[in-house]
Amino acid sequence: MPELPEVETVRRTLDPWIRGRTIDDVRVFYDGLLRDIKPDAFQRRLTGRTCDGIGRYGKYLLFRFGDITLIVHLRMEGKFYIKPGDDPKDKHEHVFFVFKDGMSLRYHDVRKFGTMEIVPRDREMEGQGIKTLGPEAIRDDFTAAYLHERLKKTSRAVKTVLLDQKIVAGLGNIYVDETLYRAGIDPRSRASSLNARHAARIVDAAKAVLDKAVALGGTTIRSYTSSLGVTGRFQNDLMVHMREGEPCKRCGETIVKTKVGGRGTYLCPDCQDIIPKE
DNA sequence: AAGGGTGTTGAAAG
DNA sequence: GCTTTCAACACCCT
Numbered sequence: 001m002p003e004l005p006e007v008e009t010v011r012r013t014l015d016p017w018i019r020g021r022t023i024d025d026v027r028v029f030y031d032g033l034l035r036d037i038k039p040d041a042f043q044r045r046l047t048g049r050t051c052d053g054i055g056r057y058g059k060y061l062l063f064r065f066g067d068i069t070l071i072v073h074l075r076m077e078g079k080f081y082i083k084p085g086d087d088p089k090d091k092h093e094h095v096f097f098v099f100k101d102g103m104s105l106r107y108h109d110v111r112k113f114g115t116m117e118i119v120p121r122d123r124e125m126e127g128q129g130i131k132t133l134g135p136e137a138i139r140d141d142f143t144a145a146y147l148h149e150r151l152k153k154t155s156r157a158v159k160t161v162l163l164d165q166k167i168v169a170g171l172g173n174i175y176v177d178e179t180l181y182r183a184g185i186d187p188r189s190r191a192s193s194l195n196a197r198h199a200a201r202i203v204d205a206a207k208a209v210l211d212k213a214v215a216l217g218g219t220t221i222r223s224y225t226s227s228l229g230v231t232g233r234f235q236n237d238l239m240v241h242m243r244e245g246e247p248c249k250r251c252g253e254t255i256v257k258t259k260v261g262g263r264g265t266y267l268c269p270d271c272q273d274i275i276p277k278e
Numbered sequence: 279a280a281g282g283g284t285g286t287t288g289a290a291a292g
Numbered sequence: 293g294c295t296t297t298c299a300a301c302a303c304c305c306t
Contacts, residue, residue, distance in 0.1 A: 003285055032300080059286080075286050077302090092302085111301045113286065129287075156295070165287080172285055221285070222304090241285095262297075264283075 002074040004137065004170030005213035007059050009232060014080060014105075015054045018063070021099045022050040030094040033109070035117040035128055045118050046070065046097070057125070058133045058169030068118055071127045075113035081106045129165075137170040137206045138214075144200035151191040151199060158194060159187035160261035162202070171206060174219055177241045177266050179206040186274035187260050187267055193276045212237065240266040 026046050028039035037045070045068065055062035055069075063070040072078070085096070085104040095107040095116070107114065119127045135141040150167050151158065161167055162176045171179065180187045182205035185198060194202075213219060218232030221242060235242075239249055243266060244257040253270040 006285070073286080075300095076284070077286095109301095110303070111284090111286095113300065115287090154294080160295090163286090174285055219285075261295095 002059050002076070002078065003172035003175050003213075003218075004059060004210055005175070005216075005234065006218035006232065007056055007061060007074065008214050009218045010074075010080060011054050011056045011061060017082065018051045018105065019053050020050065021101070021103075023047055023065075023097055024100045025096075025098040027096040027098070028094070029089070029096075030112055032112055033094060033107070033114050033116050035115050037118060042116075042118065055124075057130055058136060058165060059172070060127070060130055060133075062124055064121060067121045069121050069124050069127075071115075071117045071119060071124070071130065072107075073115045073129060075109070075111070075115070077111050078107065078109040078114035081108055132166050133169040134165065134167045135169065137168050138210050142168055142203060142206070144196060144203045147203055148194070148196045148199035151194050154191050156191055157187060157260050158185060158189045158191045158202075159263070159265060161191045162206075163261070163263070168206075170210065173263050174221075174238070174241045175206070175209055175213065178209045178239060181240045181268060181272060182209060184272055186272040187265050188258070189273075189275040198275065240268060242266065 023046050026043040028034065028042060031039045034042055046065065049065035052064045052066065055064065059073060061072045063072065083104055083106060085098040085102050090108065092110045093106045093108050094112065097105040117127055125131060135146065151161060154161060159176055159180060162171050162179065177187065179202060183201040185202065213234040216233040216237065219234040220232045221235055240255050243255045246255050248255055248268040248271060251268065251270045253268055255266055255268055258265050
């Protein structure tokens with residue numbers, strides 16, 4: 001469930017619950033998630049610590065425990081559940097954080113792609129992955145001038161550039177499609193041929209799309225189990241993503257699905273212009 | 279019923 | 293360098 005709005009929704013849901021709670025035990029069932037730390041050291045570093053709150057940068061969650069921070073990335077399917085500590089372990093639960101009151105926070109991830117890393121609190125932004133992130137798509141430092149500069153320098157498709165977290169942090173496959181639809185630009189357009197005006201439209205569209213998605217608690221698709229903080233309502237607002245064969249909500253043209261940079265990509269052939277024109 | 283696809287990312291290969 | 297492909301993993305859908 002991980003693009004910026006879904007991660008922010010998890011943060012907002014979990015933060016008030018975990019704030020002030022103290023870890024009594026950590027149990028790791030699959031250590032492939034842990035970056036540069038062994039399960040016993042991971043357990044030792046966190047046990048006895050009290051959480052001061054959760055931050056977020058791009059798609060990364062930052063669990064703060066005094067002078068250390070646990071950085072978590074949900075990748076494709078990571079989720080958190082809160083359950084009594086003695087509930088039986090689900091097949092896809094890989095890490096338990098058991099708190100002093102007997103409740104547990106469990107990391108659930110069918111594909112096991114997620115990552116966890118512990119860094120000093122004052123070096124949070126040097127964590128693996130985080131240190132290379134570009135400005136967040138929803139913040140003021142993601143400007144049209146900045147994006148235009150970056151677009152100019154590459155021949156890649158504009159969608160591929162927007163998915164690159166080193167360029168801009170927070171957009172993923174759903175919201176890039178929605179952003180480019182709103183901006184009226186075909187995702188296959190060559191980045192270097194977009195002008196300053198196009199860049200401005202993309203920046204405005206990304207902020208509008210993400211702000212609304214955050215307000216609605218993100219998007220829930222393919223959700224077999226609705227869990228803590230993952231059931232959003234933005235799916236009703238999707239204009240193109242997952243709408244292959246359906247009519248465009250603006251012009252009635254049929255939404256098509258294609259492939260850009262190896263990713264499934266949805267667009268309206270009438271509302272989105274390919275640049276440069278053929 | 280095998281193969282392609284999946285809200286991601288980084289390492290390897292070209 | 294820059295860009296594309298692939299691998300990590302499990303499951304769902306043709």
